[in-house]
Amino acid sequence: MITLESVSKRYPKSRRPALDDVSVGVDKGEFVFFIGPSGSGKSTFIRLLLREEVPTSGKVTVAGRDLGTLRSWRIPQLRRSIGCVFQDFRLLPNKTSAENVAFALEVIGKTRPVIRRVVPEVLSLVGLEGKENRYPSELSGGEQQRVAIARAFVNRPLVLLADEPTGNLDPDTSIEIMRLLDRINRTGTTVVMATHDANIVNQMRRRVVELDRGRVIRDQHRGVYG
Amino acid sequence: MRAKFVLSEALTGLWRNVTMSVAMILTTAISLTLLGAGGLLYVQIQETKDVLRGKVEVMLFLNDDASEQQRQTLKQRLENDHQLVRDVSFESKEQAYERFKELFRNSPDFVHGVQPDALPASFRVKLLDPKDYSDLANKYRSADGVSRVSSQQEVVSQLFSMIDAVKNTTFAVAVLQGIAALLLIGNTIQVAAYSRRREVSIMKLVGASNWYVRLPFILEASMAGLIGAAIGWLGLILGKVFLVDGALKPIFSSGLIPVIQWGDILVTGPILAFIAIAISGITGWSTLRFYVKV
Numbered sequence: 034m035i036t037l038e039s040v041s042k043r044y045p046k047s048r049r050p051a052l053d054d055v056s057v058g059v060d061k062g063e064f065v066f067f068i069g070p071s072g073s074g075k076s077t078f079i080r081l082l083l084r085e086e087v088p089t090s091g092k093v094t095v096a097g098r099d100l101g102t103l104r105s106w107r108i109p110q111l112r113r114s115i116g117c118v119f120q121d122f123r124l125l126p127n128k129t130s131a132e133n134v135a136f137a138l139e140v141i142g143k144t145r146p147v148i149r150r151v152v153p154e155v156l157s158l159v160g161l162e163g164k165e166n167r168y169p170s171e172l173s174g175g176e177q178q179r180v181a182i183a184r185a186f187v188n189r190p191l192v193l194l195a196d197e198p199t200g201n202l203d204p205d206t207s208i209e210i211m212r213l214l215d216r217i218n219r220t221g222t223t224v225v226m227a228t229h230d231a232n233i234v235n236q237m238r239r240r241v242v243e244l245d246r247g248r249v250i251r252d253q254h255r256g257v258y259g
Numbered sequence: 260m261r262a263k264f265v266l267s268e269a270l271t272g273l274w275r276n277v278t279m280s281v282a283m284i285l286t287t288a289i290s291l292t293l294l295g296a297g298g299l300l301y302v303q304i305q306e307t308k309d310v311l312r313g314k315v316e317v318m319l320f321l322n323d324d325a326s327e328q329q330r331q332t333l334k335q336r337l338e339n340d341h342q343l344v345r346d347v348s349f350e351s352k353e354q355a356y357e358r359f360k361e362l363f364r365n366s367p368d369f370v371h372g373v374q375p376d377a378l379p380a381s382f383r384v385k386l387l388d389p390k391d392y393s394d395l396a397n398k399y400r401s402a403d404g405v406s407r408v409s410s411q412q413e414v415v416s417q418l419f420s421m422i423d424a425v426k427n428t429t430f431a432v433a434v435l436q437g438i439a440a441l442l443l444i445g446n447t448i449q450v451a452a453y454s455r456r457r458e459v460s461i462m463k464l465v466g467a468s469n470w471y472v473r474l475p476f477i478l479e480a481s482m483a484g485l486i487g488a489a490i491g492w493l494g495l496i497l498g499k500v501f502l503v504d505g506a507l508k509p510i511f512s513s514g515l516i517p518v519i520q521w522g523d524i525l526v527t528g529p530i531l532a533f534i535a536i537a538i539s540g541i542t543g544w545s546t547l548r549f550y551v552k553v
Contacts, residue, residue: 083464106469113466123461140467184465 034192034223035059035082040091042077042247050089051077053247059225061191064218066234067227068258069244075227078244079196082225083115084108096191113141116185116193116222120200122177124169130180131156131165137184151187159183159213175206179213186217193217195226199233207233231258268475269482272451279450280483283443287487290436291535292494295527297429299495299519304422317395317410319382325404330380333402337382343395346385352376379406437538440487444480444539448546451476477543484539488532495524 035058042052052074059065067075080086081093084100093100096114103111124133131152138148156165159179169177178198185193195214199207211233218224228234234241234257241256242249251259273280319337321330330349337347350358355378363370386395396408452459462472503519 109463109466109468111466112464117464123457123464125458125461136461137465140462140465140471142471188465 034061034063034096035225036092036094037078037081038092038094040081040088040093042074042081042086043089050247052081052088055091055244055247055249057242057249057252059223061223062218062221064215064224064237064239065226066237066239066241066256067225067244068229068234068241070229072246073244074247075244076196077247079117079194079225079227082192082194083117084111109141113188114191116182116188116190118178118181118185118193118195118198120197122169122174122181122201124177124180124184126169129166129168130161130172130176130183133169133180134184134187137187141188155183155187156180158186173206174202175209178202178206178210182210182213182217186222190222192223192225195224195228197228197230198226199228199230204232208236211237234258265471265474265478269478272455272475272479273483275454276447276450279443279447283440283447283483284487284490286436286440286443287484287535287539288490288494290433290440291488291491291531292498293429293433293436294534295491295495295531296498297426297433298530299523299527300422300426300429302523303519304419304426308419315386315392315410317384317386317392317408319384319399319402319405320379320407320409321381321404322406323376323379325380329404333382333399333404336402337384337399340398343386343388343391343398344384345387348383350381350383352378352380355380441538441542444483444542445546447483448476448480448543449550451479452547452550473544473547476547477540480539480543481536484535485532487539488528488535491531491535492524492528495527499524 037055037057040052040055041050043050067078069075077086081088082095084103095111098111125136128136134152134155135148138151153165156162159182161176161179161183164172164176172180199210202210207230214224214226238255241251241253243251243259334347334349337344356375359373359378360370384395386392392410399405400408459472499519499521
């Protein structure tokens with residue numbers, strides 16, 4: 034589903050490369066943690082997969098698309114096959130949870146009947162029945178992250194990228210969010226999660242790829258934070 | 260893509276930053292008014308030139324002591340000059356005086372003060388191409404019996420160069436105002452893109468097409484351009500009512516310059532609208548290429 038072949042990424046004003054000759058593959062339906070301290074290259078990895086950045090050298094492939102040769106007008110199609118969740122939720126404050134999810138469908142041109150059918154479905158899937166008309170400010174952090182996950186998942190993407198999704202949440206809420214991601218993974222969606230939450234990694238017992246200063250230093254099948 | 264969504268985004272955008280929008284619209288309007296006025300003047304000058312050129316005659320005034328033979332020679336030379344001359348007619352001193360009396364019939368005192376033989380006889384030449392006036396003048400100025408070559412063209416061309424200057428000034432100011440308008444449009448789009456950066460980043464994240472992301476901004480710019488064009492057009496209409504048909508009426512009623520017609524002003528409206536929409540849309544689009552990257 035995702036392959037990186039000797040990928041390096043160097044930012045113009047930085048002495049050290051953010052990613053240094055990284056080769057890693059993620060199969061369809063896998064659940065992978067990318068762990069490591071701040072500045073180890075986790076976020077750069079996610080930005081490369083979204084084609085927000087291009088690698089300095091090496092080849093990135095996502096869902097059979099070589100991102101190096103992907104024409105810029107095809108990038109939206111790539112992003113429609115990738116769901117994305119962030120630490121800061123990235124919800125629109127002036128829209129209700131249902132409207133936030135619907136926005137993702139509106140802007141890719143889905144019809145109104147489809148939106149009306151799909152949005153309540155996905156909101157109940159993430160456990161937000163009855164909170165469709167709440168604004169983000171009226172929801173807890175965990176609930177906001179659920180809205181964000183619903184928005185990321187509503188298009189049934191092949192890959193779900195999660196960049197520190199539990200970074201702003203307390204441990205109990207974090208575990209609920211992880212259960213949700215696990216359920217999504219069980220529907221066949223590949224989940225890639227960047228985190229430095231040791232507790233969660235240790236509980237989930239999934240594949241762990243550890244990055245340090247832009248290099249892969251560990252790739253373990255049922256790993257712990259270490 | 261839902262038109263209502265995109266349109267309401269554009270209107271909200273204009274309203275959110277209303278002072279900037281007003282500045283942008285007014286600058287666009289002024290620029291377009293001047294552009295339209297310059298265009299109308301340009302058309303006017305072309306028409307006037309065409310009309311007048313056909314009528315303009317060159318006059319070869321004869322010396323009072325020019326002999327009959329000199330006159331005949333000159334006449335033949337002119338008639339055989341197929342390169343320059345279309346038509347020649349002779350006006351004797353008597354005919355000149357008759358014409359003078361006719362011309363100033365409302366000022367009998369003035370006419371009384373002029374002796375009947377004070378006016379020179381002349382050949383009146385119509386040119387094949389009115390632009391060749393100076394060629395003809397050079398060729399015949401020193402011919403025997405000719406005292407002076409004169410043309411209405413001199414008067415007319417002075418008038419034209421005056422109108423040309425007005426037109427060029429109008430265009431120059433229109434261009435400057437146009438640049439100001441472009442910068443304001445660019446700035447407004449930047450501000451709009453900044454204030455909606457959250458929406459934009461989410462749109463891009465979920466895979467909205469570039470057009471879908473950019474269209475509201477481009478429409479916002481085009482809409483401002485369109486409003487500007489409408490105000491500019493209104494400015495031209497007011498100019499017609501209060502200047503052409505009002506304060507400047509005496510100039511036009513002399514009949515030398517044709518009056519700017521309502522038809523021309525009506526045609527200018529859609530042209531201005533098209534220019535405004537196209538240019539502001541393109542400006543908006545190219546601004547976004549820098550500020551809303553994929």
